[in-house]
Amino acid sequence: MLAELLAAWISRQRWFGGKGRPIDQLSIDSDVELTPGLRHLIVAVWQDDSRDRYQLLLGERTELPDRLNHALIATIDDIYLYDAAHDPDRTGWLLEGMAHDETRSGLRMRHVPGVEIDTSPRSLVLGAEQSNTSLVYGDAYICKLFRRLIPGINPELEIITTLAARNAPHIAQPYGWIETDLDGTDTTLAFMQEFLSNANDGWDLALASVRDLYASMPEVSAAEAGGDFAAESERLGIATARVHRELAASFPTDVVESHEVKRMAEAFRRRLGRAVAEVPELRQHVGALEDAYHQVEQLTNEVFVQRVHGDYHLGQVMRTPTDWVVLDFEGEPGQPLAERRALSSPLRDVAGMLRSFDYAARHLLAGHPEAAELEPRAQEWADRNRGTFLDGYVAGGGRINRGDAALLRAFELAKAVYEVVYEARNRPTWLPIPLAAFRPR
Missing domain, CATH: 3.90.1200.10 (Aminoglycoside phosphotransferase (APH), C-terminal lobe)
Known part of the structure; x- marks a missing residue:
């Protein structure tokens, strides 16, 4: 039932890459509980014999605040299911996980060696959501969630961390990332950098x-x-x-x-x-x-x-x-x-x-x-x-x-x-x- 509801919802999202084509099938490849009321999902979407995979932070609440109505996915057994990337009460796990190098059921959260991550700021999704979703934490960090997942290390993570290690100018400093194994390959799920609040x-x-x-x-x-x-x-x-x-x-x-x-x-x-x-x-x-x-x-x-x-x-x-x-x-x-x-x-x-x-x-x-x-x-x-x-x-x-x-x-x-x-x-x-x-x- 959840897979069918997600298929109807995902086709309307700006970051969904298969617009204009019917979804033949959606399956849930991974479902990891991060904290009570927050799950990390990787879903596979089949269209025209091709498969794309996407990640979703799935929130669960018995009551949904008005501020999250736009993020509602469905209601099952009086439980509101929603896109928790828009919920600052849930997204603190990103900072906590990276700050403490946590690993949960194949999700590896890491910080750049030598940096400290302040876990107190609350998140806000940037309005210009395109192929990814970016969360800004106060005036300190911006964390990019890569919605469509491609097996491998994202070039942005690879390049920025390498240049930062050389103290290269003209880049925003990296702070941390989240990864998992996809098809046996280290795959980047999210990347967090310095937020240029005065730029x-x-x-x-x-x-x-x-x-x-x-x-x-x-x-x-x-x-x-x-x-x-x-x-x-x-x-x-x-x-x-x-x-x-x-x-x-x-x-x-x-x-x-x-x-x-x-x-x-x-x-x-x-x-x-x-x-x-x-x-x-x-x-x-x-x-x-x-x-x-x-x-x-x-x-x-x-x-x-x-x-x-x-x-x-x-x-x-x-x-x-x-x-x-x-x-x-x-x-x-x-x-x-x-x-x-x-x-x-x-x-x-x-x-x-x-x-x-x-x-x-x-x-x-x-x-x-x-x-x-x-x-x-x-x-x-x-x-x-x-x-x-x-x-x-x-x-x-x-x-x-x-x-x-x-x-x-x-x-x-x-x-x-x-x-x-x-x-x-x-x-x-x-x-x-x-x-x-x-x-x-």
Whole structure:
């Protein structure tokens, strides 16, 4: 009975990855009592002969406070069952377990050696819940519950703990994690870091700068507008290069020979073909894209590869009172773990941030009555901040030579092709944003 109720509930959750497809079967693979009134569940969801597994903190109460009504799953025998991640009266076990390195029925709760965890703060779920659920404890910690479970150590845990051991800058300090065995493999269930309570989101700061420019007189340039972001973009470039250097020093690196680079260009071309078939607006830009990919195929030099962020954009960085901090090193959550841990060119991250600057510049134009008049200002803002970011990246030790520039452009255009398909499927009014990437610069 519980499995049937969970199947009906889980399909409505934002973090559920199988939306739009019927659930053929849900089974409970693991059910561990953590404390009275709190159970940890791992459930397997079958859809179209494929299986995904998710974790759930299942709360039990004889009375449910109004503040938890939104988290209700079902009622069985006068017992309210609910998503206890939203219940600060139950989530203290996360802190307690990590602080004391507890192990319960295969759940291993650990803290980073040398740190102490204050178990007194109460939790609050962040509102921007996506593929994971993040709990903030006071102004001290943020704990990310990985809802969809993939066997293996999460790249974010692996990277952040390794960089912290080197005293690397530009990261939020790690405090602890929770793991279990899944298919005989150590698998990360949760990861807790320092909560940057006095920091500002990079995307929000960039949008504030764009708003200031749009609100200024037409003759005022992006450099003269009150919210000019260029200095911050340059500092972010320096920070990005430093993070790449730390990753290269901490994990294996390699070089990719020219024939492998050609395979990369072929993969870009195949994705373009599929995208054009789905979004006809791309067809007029195929020639320019083919030229960019051909430039990569002509490269004869080896390409340096290393561990990278993998999903880098303005929403993944925070500006503290002293500097930029990079977050969310888990890569693209929808990709297989092996791909997220694979070595890649650091230019992939650089390209992701360049695309993010374009998005920030044009985000406010979607549906704007004066979009056509503001487009040149958007382009000016994007060009200025892209340029200063690249200047900072080079100043910070990042390498972009002539051959690298061709590869960077190909990465950027391939990312824009992906964005075109995404926007066409999910936000058609935003389609002009990635399409603008194919204009000559």
